Amino acid sequence: MELPLPLAKLWQQEKYAEELDSYFCYIRTAEKIIETLRELQQVWYDKIRFLSQQGEKEQTEADPFRGYQEGRYWTAPTGALCFYDSFLECIQVPPGESRLVRLAGLPLGAEVQFLEEVRTADQKDYGRLGHTRLKRISEDTVQVIQMEPVAYRSGEMQKREDEERRLEENGILSEQQDFGYIRHIQEVKFGKGETAEQCLSNYRFHDGKEYCRFQQFPDSARFFVSRLSAFQQAVFEEFLLAMQPLACHMVGKQVVMRAGEEHFKHDGIQDVIAAVRLLEHAGLLERRQGFYLNYDGDYGQGEPRQMILDYRGKPIPIDTWICGDVREQGMDDGADKGLD
Numbered sequence: 001m002e003l004p005l006p007l008a009k010l011w012q013q014e015k016y017a018e019e020l021d022s023y024f025c026y027i028r029t030a031e032k033i034i035e036t037l038r039e040l041q042q043v044w045y046d047k048i049r050f051l052s053q054q055g056e057k058e059q060t061e062a063d064p065f066r067g068y069q070e071g072r073y074w075t076a077p078t079g080a081l082c083f084y085d086s087f088l089e090c091i092q093v094p095p096g097e098s099r100l101v102r103l104a105g106l107p108l109g110a111e112v113q114f115l116e117e118v119r120t121a122d123q124k125d126y127g128r129l130g131h132t133r134l135k136r137i138s139e140d141t142v143q144v145i146q147m148e149p150v151a152y153r154s155g156e157m158q159k160r161e162d163e164e165r166r167l168e169e170n171g172i173l174s175e176q177q178d179f180g181y182i183r184h185i186q187e188v189k190f191g192k193g194e195t196a197e198q199c200l201s202n203y204r205f206h207d208g209k210e211y212c213r214f215q216q217f218p219d220s221a222r223f224f225v226s227r228l229s230a231f232q233q234a235v236f237e238e239f240l241l242a243m244q245p246l247a248c249h250m251v252g253k254q255v256v257m258r259a260g261e262e263h264f265k266h267d268g269i270q271d272v273i274a275a276v277r278l279l280e281h282a283g284l285l286e287r288r289q290g291f292y293l294n295y296d297g298d299y300g301q302g303e304p305r306q307m308i309l310d311y312r313g314k315p316i317p318i319d320t321w322i323c324g325d326v327r328e329q330g331m332d333d334g335a336d337k338g339l340d
Contacts, residue, residue, distance in 0.1 A: 095115050127213055149181055221284060
């Protein structure tokens with residue numbers, strides 16, 4: 001019966017409209033930047049593929065897989081690009097590829113880890129670090145490498161000096177220094193046409209006593225994670241499995257790689273950032289703001305990392321996160337606050 005009028009005065013409404021319009025302008029500009037970065041990413045991927053193909057021998061019909069050299073990518077049968085992880089020292093391949101890849105088609109001399117699919121906190125294997133890799137060393141022989149995770153320099157490890165020595169000499173130590181991997185290698189002959197999945201089914205690594213970051217948390221922290229969405233739990237598992245501080249875009253890439261693009265097709269990088277902020281607020285992740293680190297380089301233990309520089313030669317800050325040192329005390333309040 002009557003036209004409602006805003007309570008705010010006209011000059012306040014005009015000021016609000018101007019500020020709101022600036023936000024939309026910021027969003028439009030950000031979307032253009034993101035699209036440009038995606039185009040640049042594809043350009044660099046194409047350059048990597050071109051450089052990798054130079055000097056390679058011609059492939060026969062019996063061997064449709066492209067050759068692989070250390071530090072370069074490998075093309076899976078479906079065409080997916082699988083890159084070398086310099087921290088884990090292996091090629092990481094999406095889960096479904098193990099059914100398609102024959103052992104004879106594995107890249108020669110490189111360790112290959114077929115990632116497991118995303119899990120939820122109610123599954124007993126959630127955040128499990130132990131896994132099995134394959135490394136083809138000849139035409140009919142493959143190394144089955146079981147990666148055993150063990151605690152490093154903890155109270156328990158002080159009583160197990162032999163394992164600590166093996167870790168420092170022959171293992172892979174995490175950047176966070178809380179755990180490491182010890183390789184257990186077994187050479188196996190394989191038959192013609194045998195797939196990676198058939199081989200891995202006989203050597204699934206699982207040890208109930210293995211070190212697991214998720215199990216180190218108090219009950220209240222694990223209960224908090226179980227109340228999160230499946231996507232948020234997948235984001236947190238990437239931090240549990242990581243050996244180095246992770247940035248949001250790295251986590252997003254790993255979630256897509258393990259879950260596929262259809263599993264969380266409605267969740268993008270902004271959802272990853274939101275999940276990370278929630279986990280940080282709950283104390284499960286610890287922020288390492290301002291790391292000027294070049295994670296693409298290869299560095300020895302204790303060697304200082306190089307900074308990433310922009311076109312002006314100034315360091316580029318990157319926000320990264322590591323698993324937090326969660327305490328039982330105060331976790332309940334933090335968890336409730338985090339969910340809110």
